[in-house]
Amino acid sequence: MTEGAGLGAGEVPEDLTAAEAGMWQAFRNGSVYDLSSGDPVVDDPHGGHPWGEDRTVRARIVCWLLLDGPPALAGRVSSLKLAGLRVSGSLDLAGGTVVPYTEMRQCRFEQDVLLPEARFTTLRMVDCSVPRLEAARVQTEGDLHLPRCRFHRGIRLTDAQIGTDLMLNQAVVHRDRSGRSVAADGLTVGQDLQAELLESHGELSLRAATIGVSLSLRGARLANPYARLALNAPQLTVERSLYLTPAGVGAQAMSGMTPAQGTRIQRFECEGGIRLDDGRFGDAVDFERARFTLTDDQELSLRRMQTPELRFLGEQPARGRVVLSGAKIINLMDRADAWPGPGRLHMGGFFYENLVPRGPFSLAERLDWVAAATAEYNPE
Template sequence: MEINDLTAAEQQVRRAFATGAAVEFRAGDDEDAAQGAHWGPERTVRATVVRALLLNGPQEPGEIAALKLSGARITGVLDLRYGTTEFAVRLSHCHFDEVPLLYGARFRQLNLSDSVLPGLFAATVHVDGVLRFTGCRFEGTARLGGAHISGALFLDGARFSAGDGPDGAADGALHLNHVSIGDDLWAPGLQADGEVRLNSAEVAGSIRLNDARLSSPGGPALDAETLTVHGDVLMRNLRCHGWIGLRGARVEGRLELSHAHLSNPGDTALRASSCTLGELWLRKSPPIQGVLNLRRAQIEVLFLEPEVLPTEVLLTDLVYTSLTPHVPADRRLPMLERDGDGYVPHAYEQLATSYRRIGDDHAARLVQLAKQRRLRTTRSWYGRIWGYVQDATVGYGFRPLRAAVWLLSLLAVGSIAYALHHPHALKASEAPDFNPVFYTLDLLLPVISFGQEGAFAPDGWYQYLSYTLIITGWILATTVVTGVTRTVSRQ
């Protein structure tokens, strides 16, 4: 491009570029870049001029050239595909008429803060420093898949809207799949109307999505499958309509969803299956609207308040080391009863183990008892009957004092009955003195013998009472042995 082709605004930008000086076209700090389509030639710069400066701009000896432009209207397509620029680039509060094409380009630093763009095509872009989109508004899809950013990525206060893909269907709002970020992904207050893709991305620092608003009703609002984060993922006060997908993700620090509102009725709201998390915080939030999927997840610390749980959860093979806050077992058990996979023994064992780990053996026994009762519902009719017997007598071995109550009650009934009506002796000359207490014990205890049962024989309805005591004694002994065996095997 010839020098004499430049407009007055472009000449000003060219002169400032050589020394790295800033060019300010804004009429005021409150000016809205969304109105940039109406800005006149006095603040319009062609994209071809910007491209020429970034690829082969003039430099003055002893100065550091840079493009620092604010409040300009960029017309035409800024095409820097596969290009490399050694200069810092700041195009803030600018209005782009066309989608910039930055595929495969390499920048030292790129700052588009508070600018308005119809979209962005910057897949596989390389930024050796910081990439900043603070306060930007994208009216179409921003594509950054496969980007490599050595520093941090700033998306705080940015707004993204879904654009159309090649087939005319919605193509999501923000593509960050397979990106590599050498520092934090800083995005508090981000707003996205459409899918945000973070699948297979790697972040060396933390992801901050506090106060973000994600909307993709019935679809993926945040798809972060196989995401790797070496720090934390903070989504405090998040508002999400649509599902969040974290299947196979690995977060070494904390995944926090405190004060978050997750809504995807009729489908999964949070998919965290097969992920590995240092901590998962679900607290101080209204109940999740949708399914919570934690199948096969491995979590060191699960901070889960019962009030946050939705009406359906999926907990098959979930493993956690610590469960907080510490609440009574009856507040945790509804979580297991809402499992959409039905009866999941492992979920009960995990909950019981977490209580035993902190020394709350009573709560652990209640969970184990609830497990046996849930198992009973899956068995045949005769198995359920036997289960009810074990539950009523000794609480499946988790309430051993019940056996003593039953024994003393039956002993009292038998002792009183046979004290009022002595059974006759089979051999009067050889029979010992009759004792109603030990006679009843002989009937109740199937192993121990006091010599009373074989020496006396009741008649009439007392004989049926003896049969009842014998049968009840065998049932009681069998259930006690079953409970003790279960307890010993657990230890």
């Protein structure tokens, strides 16, 4: 960047504020630059307490450090580790290559964060307030972590390539102008996509996404009363399992684990339709204790889905349809009271090998289950 022209290795630009000068030196030292006050009410990035100039840095200075920053001090590794800062202006790294490790905790961003086609090693934004994250085709060698962040106008991760894990645990994401909370069609994640206890207001779109290990929506709450779909993920490929199951809440809860006895539980809840048509899941699709709130014209659509095991163990939808037409399952693990009533279950061309009922499922109830499906259903 031209702003750095003429600066010696150890020099600090003259126009930096006191807060920016401190950030500059912390970058060279590889240390955390924390401007938090110590008062949790004041320091809440999502609260209404104003943060003044003493806690504010300009976005262009942050970009300067990440794209063309000064060399590290002897024996140190330069990195940007910020906590409790307000970033003014738009953080625009579009198309850039960011080499330093980058982590921002409990920061406030005044304007959108723009990362389309940028390259990172690892990027972590934890418990930050962000108007919108634009990151189409972003690439990371390592992780992209966005836990506990709040995005007021959505996230775009279309065709992004995440080298290892993508984390959205406990994030709150509101919809954009197109009605999407997370637009991630064509996303590729090398390992896990963790979105446990996610709160999504709008359409979560994962069309044709590929997840290298598992996709966890444990304890997530998806709500899209504005349109037909809350989760739109046709042609989704997950090498292992998709979890739409409960999560533990609180300090005792462990991500990715079955909640310990006595831990407060939050089940997966979805207000709006789910589309998993043509999905491929290497191990299982798990709906244990899931709750679906559908309108009469909305569906839990699993058309032509393929997986070794479907655990249909959620709460019976009061309205809407469950569609399994053309799906291929090896083990169907289900419960008698999980299925919707007559006229709301469609299984034309549904193929399974083994029935594994969880709890009582009498022959009479199984015949009723068959009768609840469309007329063309043929048990084999």
